Amino acid sequence: MTELIRPPAPEGQPEPVVEMTDISISFPGVKALDEVSFRMFPGEVHSLMGENGAGKSTLIKALTGVYQIDSGQIRLSGQPVSFATTAQAQAAGISTVYQEVNLLPNLSVAENIMLGREPRRFGGIDYRRMRARAREVLDELGLEVDPGSLLGSHSLAVQQLIAIARATNVDARVLILDEPTSSLDADEVAELFRIIRSLKDSGVAILFVSHFLDQVYEIADRLTVFRNGRLVGEYLTPDLLRIDLVQKMIGKEIATLDDLEARVHDADTDAADSTVFLRARGIGRKGAVAPVDVTIHEGEVVGFAGLLGSGRTEVARLLGGVDRADSGSLTVKGETMRLRTPRRAISERIMYSSENRRGEGIVDELTVRDNIILALQADRGWFRPIPKKRQDELAQSYIDALNIRPGNADAVVRNLSGGNQQKVLLARWLAVAPRLLILDEPTRGIDVGAKAEIQKLVFSLAENGMAVVYISAELEEVLRLSHRVIVMRDRQKVADLVNEDLSVDSLMALIAEGSGDEETENVGEAR
Template sequence: MTEHERPPAPAGVTAPVVEMTGITIAFPGVKALDDVSFRMFPGEVHSLMGENGAGKSTLIKALTGVYPIDSGSILLDGRRVSFRGTAQAQDAGISTVYQEVNLLPNLSVAENILLGREPRRWGSIDRGAMRARSREVLASIGLDIDPDSMLGTHSLAVQQLVSIARAVHVDARVLILDEPTSSLDADEVAELFRIIRSLKETGIAILFVSHFLDQVYEIADRLTVLRNGRLVGEHLTHDLLRIDLVQQMIGKEIATLDDLQQRVQDADAGVDEADVLLRAEGVGRKGVVGPVDITIHEGEVVGFAGLLGSGRTEVARLLGGIDRADSGVIALSGRVSRLRSPRQALSQRIAFASEDRRAEGIIDELTVRDNIVLALQADRGWFRPIPRKRRDELARSYIEALHIRPANPDAVVRNLSGGNQQKVLLGRWLAVAPRLLILDEPTRGIDVGAKAEIQKLVISLAENGMSVVYISAELEEVLRLSHRVVVMRDREKVAELENDGIGLDGLLSLIADGAGSDESRSAPAGATPIEGSAQ
C-alpha cells in the first residue's frame, strides 16, 4: 500500500507514535508476515483485523519484542527501535493486556499494579505509599476498589481493568488490548469502553484486537486489515462498510465450483425431513455462546459460517460433547441425550475433529496405525485391546481409502505433511463409524490436492447416510459442500439458510450485519418433537 492510499492522520497530529514498515517474518515452511506496514496515532483506538493465520499475533509480537523481524523497521516516536523482549518494550512505553489475565490472583490489587516497581523506604516496601499510589492509578481509570483486596476475589472483568491500570502506571504510550472482551458481559464491556475512551483522551494509542464487529465499529477510529500475512488495507472505521471489511478479511476470490455443488444439490433433494438425527433446542454456554436451535438430518452436511470468534466452533464443541452446555437440550433420533463429555458423545457415535489437529488431534510421536485406532480403542476400553490383525486391517483400509502418503502404517505421524496428518485424523474418526462427524476447519493449512480429496470424501460420506457438520473460514468451501448453512455472528445464530443457490455476497452480508429474513431464522420444516423435552 502506498502512502497516498492511506487515510489521513487525526486532526492536529503530525506523526504516528508507532510506525512499522516492510515487516517480514518467516518461520520454517511459512512466511508469517510479508512486507507489512502498520502505524498507530496518539489518541486513537486502532483495530487490527484478520482471520486466523492472517498475521495479527505475529505483528503484535514483532512490535513487543517477542519475535525478531527478518526485514523492515519499527519506529517509536520517530526513533528506530529493536526490542529484545516484552520488558524492553514495556520500558519504552508499549504495554500489553492479554485475553487471559496474566496477573497474580493470590496478591492484592496494589501488589499487582506495582509488581516489580514497589515504592521502598529504608530498604523495605512502603505499604502505605503502595496503597496511595494504587488508589491514584485506579482513580485515573475510574475504578473504585480496595487496593488491599485480593485480586482473585474480583470478577474477571475487574481483573482485566487492574491489568490496564498496571499498564497505565508504567506510563504507556501504546496500550495493546488482546481480545479484552471475550469473557465479559454487556455491562462489563460498556465499563471497559468507558475506560478506553478516557485513556484515549490522554493521548494513549490503543490497539484493540477483537473478533466482534459490533464492538470494533463502536470503539475503533481506524482499522488495519491483514490476510495471509499481507497488508490488505488501512481505513478510517466510519469509511469502511462492514461487508467490505468482511470481504477484505476473508478475500473476494471465489473459487470455481466443480461438480461437488451439483452433487450436494442432488443429494439434498433426497433428504427426508422426518429423518432427524440431531436436534438442539436452546443449547448454549453462558459467557461462551448464546442459546441456539439446530436440526441435522441423516445424510446431511450442515455448514457453519461466520468469522473467527463468531461462535461457530463453540457450538460445534457443545454438539460434540467437548464442552458442556448449561442450557437447552440435545436429542438424537428424537430422544434426549446428555452429552457431558467426548466419551459420552462417542458412545452416541458423534465424532469431533478439532481445528487444532496438533494440540487436540493427532499424537505426533505415534504411528499412523496407532493414531487411526486410538478412538476405537478408547471406546472399547483399554482392558479390551484391539487385536493386532484387526489394527493392521483398519490402518491399511483407511490408508488406502484416504490416500494417506506414505502408505506405511508404521510411519511416525509427525513426519507426515499437514494434509496427510489431517487424513490420519479423519481415519481415526471414521473407524468408529460415526452417525455425526463434526469437522472444524478440516482443510486449514493443507495443499490444494489434499483439500479437494477431503471435500470429495465429505460428500461421499453424506451420500452414504452420514451426517456432517462442516466448519470453514473459506465461505466458498462451506457453500460448495453444505445442504444447509447456519450463520453465526458475535456468539449468536443469526440465520439458517437452505443452500439452494446462496450467493457469496448474501452470505457475507449476513455475517457482516446479521440481517436475515424471517424464513432464514425459522426452524426447518418437518422437525419432530423431542421425547422428554419440556414443551
C-alpha cells in the same frame, strides 16, 4: 513499492506515536510480514483486522520486542527504536494486555498492579504506599475494587480490567488489547469500553484487536486491514462499510446487500421426511457463544460459515461434548441428554474433529496404527485392549480406503504431510462408526489433492446416511458440500439457510451485516 494512500491524521495530531514502515519478517518457509506499514496516533482507538494468518500477531510481536524484524523501521514519537525484549518495549511506554489474563490470582489486586514496581522502605516492600498507589490507579480508571482483595476472588472481567490498570501504571503511551472481550458478556464489554474511552481521552493510543465486528465499529476510530502478511489498507472506521471490510479481509468481491429475505428459504420439501438426529434448543456457553438452535438430520451436511471468532467452533465444541453448555437442551434421536464429556458424545456416536489438528487431534509421536485405533480403544475401555491382529486389519483398511501415504501402519504420524495427518484423524473417528461427524476446518493447510479426497469422502458419508457438520473459512467449500448453511456472526447465529441459490456473495453479506430478521432462524425446523 506502490505509494500507500492513507486517511488524514486526526486534527492536532500530525505525528504518529507509533510508525512502522516496510516491516518484513520471515520464518522458515513462510513470509509472515511482507513490507507492511502501520501507524497509531495518540488519543485514537485503532483496530488491526484480518483473518487467521493475516499477520496481526506477528506485527504486534514485532512492535513489543518478541520478534526481531528482518527489514524496515519502527519509530516511537518520531524516534527510531529497536526493542530486544518486551521489557524494553514496556519501559518505552508500550504495554500489552493479552486475551488470557497473565496475573497472579493468589496475590492481592494491589500486588498485581504494582508487581515488579513495589515501593520500598527500609529494604522491604512498603505495603501501605503500594495499596495507596494502586487505589490511585484504580480511581483514575473509575474502578471500585478493593486494592487489598485477592485477585482470584474477582470475576474474569474484573481481572481483565485489573490487567489494564497494571498496564497503564507505567505511563503507557501505547496500550495493546489483544482479544480483550472474548470471554466477557455485554455489560462487561460496556465497562471495558468505558475505560478504553477514558484512556483515549487522556491521550493514550490504543490498539484494539478483536474478531467482533460490532465491537470494532463501536469503539475504533481507525482500521488497518492485513491479508496474507500484506497490508491491504488503512481506513477511518466511518468511511469503511462493514461489507467492504469483510471483502478486504477475505479478498473476495461481494455483491451489494439487497433483499436478503429472497435468499432465505423454507426447508427443502424433498427432505421433509428425513429423520432428525440431533436437535439443540438454546444451547450456549457464557463468554463463548450466545444460545443457539441447531437441528441436524441424518444424511445431511450442515455447513457453518462465519469469520474467525464468530462462534462457529464454539457451537461445534458444544455439540461434540468438548465444552459443557450452561444453557439450553439437547436431544439425540429424540432422547434428551447432556453431553458433558467427549467420551459421552462418543458413546452416542458423535465425533468432533478439532481445527487444532496438532494440539487436540493427532498424537504425533505415535504411529499411524495407534492414532487410528485411539478413539475405538477409548470407547471400548483401556482394560479391554484391541487384539494386535484386529488393530492391523483396521489400520490397513483405512490406510487403503483413504489413500493415506505412506501406506505403512508403523509410520510415525509426525513424519506425514498435513493432508495425510488429517486423513489419519478422519480414520480414527470413522473407525468408531459415527452417526454425526463434526469436522472443524478439516482441509486447512493441506494440498489441493488431499482436500479433494476429503471433500469426496464427506459426500460419500452423507449419501450413506451419516450426519455431518462442516466448518470451513473457505465459503466456496461450505457451499460445495452443504445441504444447509448456518451463518454465525459475533458469537450469535444470524441465519439458517437451505443451500438453494446461495452464493458466496450472499453468505459474505450476512457475515458482514447480519440478517436482523427472526424468520431466518431455524429453517431446518420444518423438516
